[in-house]
Amino acid sequence: MSWLTKTLSSSIGKKVLMAITGLFLCSFLIIHLMGNLQLFKDDGGYAFNTYTVFMTTNPLIKTVSYVLYFSILFHAVWGIYLEYQNKKARPQGYAMSKNQGSLASRNMAILGTIIFVYIAVHLGDFWYEYKFGHLPYVTYTESLSTGEVTAIETLPDSYTQEVKMLETFNEAEGTKSITVKDLYVEAEEAFSKPLLVIFYVISMVVLGFHLLHGFQSGFQTLGLNHPKYNPLIKKVGIWVFAILIPFAFAVIPVYFLIK
Amino acid sequence: MDLKLKVWRQKNAEDKGGLVEYQLNDIEGHMSFLEMMDILNEQLISEGQEPVSFDHDCREGICGACSMHINGEPHGPDAGTTTCQLHMRKFNDGDTIFIEPFRAKAFPVIKDLVVDRSAFDRIQHAGGYISVNTSGNTQDANSIPVPKVNADKAFDAATCIGCGACVAACKNASAMLFVSAKVSQFALLPQGEVEAKDRALNMVKQMDAEGFGNCTNTGACEAECPKGISLENIARLNREYLSASVTTDH
Incomplete structure (x- = not known):
């Protein structure tokens, strides 16, 4: 066995893999939220839809997205494997147990499983629809002099599913037209269903609990524990990752439902 | 009553x-x-x-x-x-x-209530010691300067009595708090430095072989430890183990 497999298959190494993939997924949440905040722009989805094209065509982002898909799968499968091992370490339980440790820290596997189901549903709603579904197209016409944008639902013949964005200039009228798949209208449609909105909101609460323990636990596993920066890790874990980010994500479906 | x-x-x-x-x-x-x-x-x-x-x-x-x-x-x-x-x-x-x-x-x-805790002994045998020359020229420990803060932390770790309460309290039956205390008490002192890398590697290896679970940082061990051993030691063990993994020749 090479030194690397020996290290990574030790109990500490196995946890390091969970910590690295988990913290990487945390960093993704920040990027994902920043992009999604464009849904709140009252521009008929112009900013969001053009951003979507950028995110699905930029080669660097595409590469990172494959790392992301792998991390999600790995973190989930590896987490369940570790939970199975941990259960095996105590074949017979206690008749009475006080269960020390926070509720979140004791239930990471269950919380993680719910999040995994959520991710599958979420990818089905948007990623699959965008890639393989039949989304309507929208043409945004921007006046180059005033910057005013008008949106018209279109379905030009020349469009196939492969075409992500078509940009045309009309010099005579001084306008720029961009035709893109309308993922914004897909969000509007999906979040008009109250049950789906409730599922999204609950999932974000679950995500908050998962990160309440997960974020700071990742640093501890990597050996990053020091009185100088522990308070910062704890504060960021609680206020940013367990509260702010899940809350902001949860607001999106609710915003579309009541809009 | x-x-x-x-x-x-x-x-x-x-x-x-x-x-x-x-x-x-x-x-x-x-x-x-x-x-x-x-x-x-x-x-x-x-x-x-x-x-x-x-x-x-x-x-x-x-x-x-x-x-x-x-x-x-x-x-x-x-x-x-x-x-x-x-x-x-x-x-x-x-x-x-x-x-x-x-x-x-x-x-x-x-x-009944008696359990076999010899797994802890085997973990100790794997590296929970320092080698000292006892042929008559043993150096006085006080002649080696130790920073006060390290001496205090090493002493705190050394108060572990190896009772196994950490394992009993952990939902994963992990022995990380015990092993981290035993590694820390030497890792922080100059006398323990010589064997520090092999100690971390070998004690973790033995811990895994004994069938203890993996640490998920719930903190139950620290809460139940009769000697108040800190989770800080587990982070130190993680550092010691990972740095030993990438720096030893074997």
């Missing part, structure tokens, strides 16, 4: 075992938990029954021999206390007390 005890009875390692209820009257608050167990055993012997087996030795909280999972907690409800130092005044008249052995695959039950 009068108490109802639910005690785990198990004849041997193969026996399935189960909780047996006993009524014990006129227990005084000044008694230690083990003295209460002694009285239970006197009562059982006088009734012609087999007394309850349990581990004990110094009865002053420093040897790490006593164990028992009392009302859902290793060493019972009092913080920073071993079972032998737990007073019966922590309980009330009419209470029902659950008394179970420490539970872990790596700590198999031998009989």
Whole structure:
């Protein structure tokens, strides 16, 4: 066995893999939220839809997205494997147990499983629809002099599913037209269903609990524990990752439902 | 006070075992938990029954021999206390007390409340020591300067009595707090530096071989440790292990 497999298959190494993939997924949440905040722009989805094209065509982002898909799968499968091992370490339980440790820290596997189901549903709603579904197209016409944008639902013949964005200039009228798949209208449609909105909101609460323990636990596993920066890790874990980010994500479906 | 005890009875390692209820009257608050167990055993012997087996030795909280999972907690409800130092005044008249052995695959039950904790001994043998020349020219330890902060941390880690409460409390039956204390007490001192890398690698290897679970940083061990060993030690063990992994020649 090479030194690397020996290290990574030790109990500490196995946890390091969970910590690295988990913290990487945390960093993704920040990027994902920043992009999604464009849904709140009252521009008929112009900013969001053009951003979507950028995110699905930029080669660097595409590469990172494959790392992301792998991390999600790995973190989930590896987490369940570790939970199975941990259960095996105590074949017979206690008749009475006080269960020390926070509720979140004791239930990471269950919380993680719910999040995994959520991710599958979420990818089905948007990623699959965008890639393989039949989304309507929208043409945004921007006046180059005033910057005013008008949106018209279109379905030009020349469009196939492969075409992500078509940009045309009309010099005579001084306008720029961009035709893109309308993922914004897909969000509007999906979040008009109250049950789906409730599922999204609950999932974000679950995500908050998962990160309440997960974020700071990742640093501890990597050996990053020091009185100088522990308070910062704890504060960021609680206020940013367990509260702010899940809350902001949860607001999106609710915003579309009541809009 | 009068108490109802639910005690785990198990004849041997193969026996399935189960909780047996006993009524014990006129227990005084000044008694230690083990003295209460002694009285239970006197009562059982006088009734012609087999007394309850349990581990004990110094009865002053420093040897790490006593164990028992009392009302859902290793060493019972009092913080920073071993079972032998737990007073019966922590309980009330009419209470029902659950008394179970420490539970872990790596700590198999031998009989009743006695579990085999020799896994800890084997982990210690794997690296929980320093090599000192004893041929007459042993250096005085005080001649090697040690920063005060490191000496304090090493001492705090060295207060681990190896009782196994961390394993018993952990939902994963992980031994990380024990191993981290044993690694830390040497890693922080110049005398321990020589063997620091192999110590971290070998003790973790033995810990994994014994079948303990993986640490998920719930902090249950720290909360239940009778000696208050800090989670900071687990982070240090992680650092020691990972840095040893990438810097040793083997």
